[in-house]
Amino acid sequence: QITLKESGPTLVKPTQTLTLTCTFSGFSLTTNGVCVAWIRQPPGKALEWLGLIYWDDDSRYSPSLESRLTITKDTYNNQVVLTMTNMDPEDTATYYCAHAAGIAAAGYPFDSWGQGVLVTVSS
Amino acid sequence: DIQMTQSLSSLSASVGDRVTITCRASQSIRRSLNWYQQKPGKAPELLIFGASSLQGGVPSRFSGSGSETDFTLTVSGLQPEDFATYYCQQSYSLPYTFGQGTKVDIK
Secondary structure: OEEEEOOOOOEEEOOEEEEEEEEEEEEOOOOOOEEEEEEEEHEOOOOEEEEEOOOOOEEEEEOOOOOHEEEEEEEOEEEEEEEOOOOOOHHHHEEEEEEEEEEEEEEEOOOEEEEEEEEEEEE | OOEEEOOOEEEOOOOEEEEEEEEEEOOOOOOEEEEEEOOOOOOOEEEEEEOEEEEOOOOEEEEEEEEEEEEEEEEEEOOHHOEEEEEEOOOOOOOOOOOEEEEEEEE
């Protein structure tokens, strides 16, 4: 059974750096074809894909946020870390991490999600 | 970026209805289209991947169809637990974009 759980601060100030950790179990991020993604959802709004990290340590980001994002993995501790710099009130959202495994002709569907963590950006 | 458009932001339906939700991609994504269900305060759950493959544990009243740019999620016989918001998402090319969501509420 795959589980993921996000952890980190629920309140950050504008201009600060947000660091969120996704701790997972039930899979290995060294297995070929596996990735962990970060997705966020502002209150009452749609889902927004932020980025992901693949089993081979390759990370990819949303072009609109690429300059502010870093995603890394700690394979030993089964964790993925999201860092977002220069936080703004518009970054207030629930942040999710999700597991995906590549499927031929289907790409990377997110088949398991964490419960999410609501991050509020306010002074 | 590939834009995903769900033409209806909301629709009203009754228990037992057959409901169809559509999603259009701004360019061909072949069959790399996934559908998620999200209930208030909960994380999304994968329903359909690869346009028409049912995720394990998902009731068979959910089905998906389509290819290239036009896709459909159908719920045959809406149940009370199906009132939720549904999102499409393409996993054909990065960034993996989502549609704006379609909320299904009670008529």
